Amino acid sequence: MATTNDIKNGTVLRIDGQLWTIIEFQHVKPGKGGAFVRTKMKNVVSGKTVDKTFNAGIKIETANVDKRDMQYLYKDGDDFIFMDTSTYDQIPVSAAVVGDAVDFMLENQNVLVASNDGTPLYIELPASVVLEITYTEPGLQGDRSTGGTKPATLETGAEIQVPLFLETGTRVKVDTRDRSYLGRVTD
Secondary structure (H helix, E strand, O other): OEEHHHOOOOOEEEEOOEEEEEEEEEEEOOOOOOOEEEEEEEEOOOOOEEEEEEEOOOEEOEOOOEEEEEEEEEEEOOEEEEEEOOOOOEEEEEHHHHHHHHHHOOOOOEEEEEEEOOEEEEEEOOOEEEEEEEEEOOOOOOOOOOOOEEEEEEOOOOEEEEEOOOOOOOEEEEEOOOOOEEEEOOO
């Protein structure tokens, strides 16, 4: 057990059987009345964000979230198989836990798998990944980078918006947080 004085960004709390991570916090000591801690929390499983206020000094239950560097191996039915890079243990992670991360995961790619008491909670991808465009409409003469965008399908099956001049087979850097095109990659 901890108190509200121990709250900081990234702390994971267990409230009513659910895990919540602290995104922002502020200790407030008004001129009149008792001090309190104002927080913005995100549900670890659903991603829902809420604001919650705690009175200063009350006991809160913290949860231990273990983040391990793992390698994505392959998909097996509805599960994704990951291997711990230090122990070589393989664990299945359900599609519900992987979520939208599947749009940017290639086999043998390293990711962070966060778990609590051995149960995988979510997948943390690198901020950006390099993927190949497998299909996009051909560019036309005169298309420039300052022009519009067009949809492009990546090798993982995800679809993003890219500049008009890009063609099928081009390797691009993609931001995994907002699915945006960051630039071409030349090897």
